[in-house]
Amino acid sequence: MEFKNKVVLIVGASSGIGRVLALRLAGEGAVVTVTARRQERLDALVDEMAQRGDLGLALAADAQDPDAAEQVVKEVVRRFGRIDLVVLNAGGAPALDMRTMGAREVTACMRSNYDVAVNVLFPVLHQMVRQGHGLVAVTNSLAGWLGVPLQGPYSAAKGALRLLIDTCRIEFGPLGVRFVSIYPGFVATEATANDGMPAPLALSEAQAVEHIVHALRREPLDYLFPFTMRWLVRLALLLPKRWTTHILRRELPALPAHAAGSPPTT
Numbered sequence: 317m318e319f320k321n322k323v324v325l326i327v328g329a330s331s332g333i334g335r336v337l338a339l340r341l342a343g344e345g346a347v348v349t350v351t352a353r354r355q356e357r358l359d360a361l362v363d364e365m366a367q368r369g370d371l372g373l374a375l376a377a378d379a380q381d382p383d384a385a386e387q388v389v390k391e392v393v394r395r396f397g398r399i400d401l402v403v404l405n406a407g408g409a410p411a412l413d414m415r416t417m418g419a420r421e422v423t424a425c426m427r428s429n430y431d432v433a434v435n436v437l438f439p440v441l442h443q444m445v446r447q448g449h450g451l452v453a454v455t456n457s458l459a460g461w462l463g464v465p466l467q468g469p470y471s472a473a474k475g476a477l478r479l480l481i482d483t484c485r486i487e488f489g490p491l492g493v494r495f496v497s498i499y500p501g502f503v504a505t506e507a508t509a510n511d512g513m514p515a516p517l518a519l520s521e522a523q524a525v526e527h528i529v530h531a532l533r534r535e536p537l538d539y540l541f542p543f544t545m546r547w548l549v550r551l552a553l554l555l556p557k558r559w560t561t562h563i564l565r566r567e568l569p570a571l572p573a574h575a576a577g578s579p580p581t582t
Contacts, residue, residue: 317400317401317451317532317533317535318533319341319344319345319346319401319532320344320345320346321345321346321347322341322345322346322347322400322401323346323347323349323392323396323397323398323399323400323401324341324346324347324348324349324399324400324401324402324403325348325349325351325388325389325392325399325401325402325403325436325440326338326341326348326349326350326351326402326403326405327351327352327379327402327403327404327405327406327432327433327436328351328352328379328404328405328406328407328432328455329350329351329352329358329361329405330350330352330353330354330357330358330361331352331354331357332503332521333405333455333500333503333521333524333525333528334350334352334403334405334406334455335350335357335361336521336522336524336525337403337405337525337528337529338350338361338365338372339361339364339365339368339370340525340529341529342365342368342370342371342372343368343370346401347371347372347373347396348365348370348371348372348373349372349373349374349375349388349392349395349396350362350372350373350374350375351374351375351376351377351379351388351436352376352377352406353376353377353378354376355374355376358374358375358376359374361374362374373392373395375388375391375392379406379431379432379433379435379436380427380428380431380432380435381435382431382435384435385432385435385436385439386435386439388436389436389439389440389443390439393443398443398447398450399440399443399444399447399450400449400450400451401450401451401452401453401532402436402437402440402450402451402452402453403453403454403455403528403532404432404433404436404437404452404453404454404455405455406428406429406432406433407428407429407432407433407455407470407473407474408428408429408470409425409428409429409467409469409470411466411467412425412466412467412468412469412470413466413569414468414469417469421469422468422469423469425469425470425473426469426472426473426476428473429469429470429473429474429477430473430474430476430477433454433477434477434480437452437484440452441484441488441493444488444491444492444493445488445491445492445493447492448491448492449492449493450492450493450494451493451494451495451496451532451535452481452484452493452494452495452496453495453496453497453498453528453531453532454477454481454495454496454497454498455498455500455528456474456477456478456481456497456498456499457470457471457474457499457500458499458500458501458540458545458546458549459471459474460473460474460475460477460478460499461475461478461499461549461552461553462549462552462553462560462564463564464564464567465564465565465567465568465569466568466569478497481495481497482497485537494535495537496531496532496535496536496537496539497537497538497539498527498528498531498539498541499538499539499540499541499546499549500519500524500527500528500541501518501519501541501542501545501546502518502519502545503518503519503520503521503523503524504518504519504520504521519541519542524541527539527541527542
């Protein structure tokens, strides 16, 4: 894909990777709509685009609400007539120790990492089918390939999203819709600064966006980065599960003393 004059919708664009990506694509001539919950941050982003002579639109919405998400899609189409590219970039999670969590906390994490993508994805898919073309890009995570310590609910949500997009690729591909699943490793952002997760080989936001733009141009089915983490994940998938379980368990911190013997309530 080339970005000049393309109509782009970026979900989760008020900060982090989404914000940097929005500026990058707008700078390459795309008409970029940004959405997230924080209106003031979106307005500041669109103002920055305008100062550079780029075109942007801010639409604040909580993508956990399917009606709000659908209204965003409808407004983009009303304004610009189509959607050429959607980047589903919402989600994230701090360190999550399931030994201290209840069911509500687990499902809340699933909603904030799975539902937010699905609620935008399907209105966009219906629009792309009507127009006969479009590219869906999903910022997933390397954690979506295997369960990792302190990221169980997050890994589960990202794994579910990976399988959903794989199936969408089968069902919607003949209708003109293309899909790119992007799997970053650790990225240093405002949201991850104090999340309690170790972050080996962490990339900057700018480095991550370079990888994402490369994936959007080339449109591989799956794009995993950085290189070292990509091959560590692929190796882990080849090893017997008993081995990977043993290796990953060594990275699990001890259960806090105050939590021992006190199962969480649901």
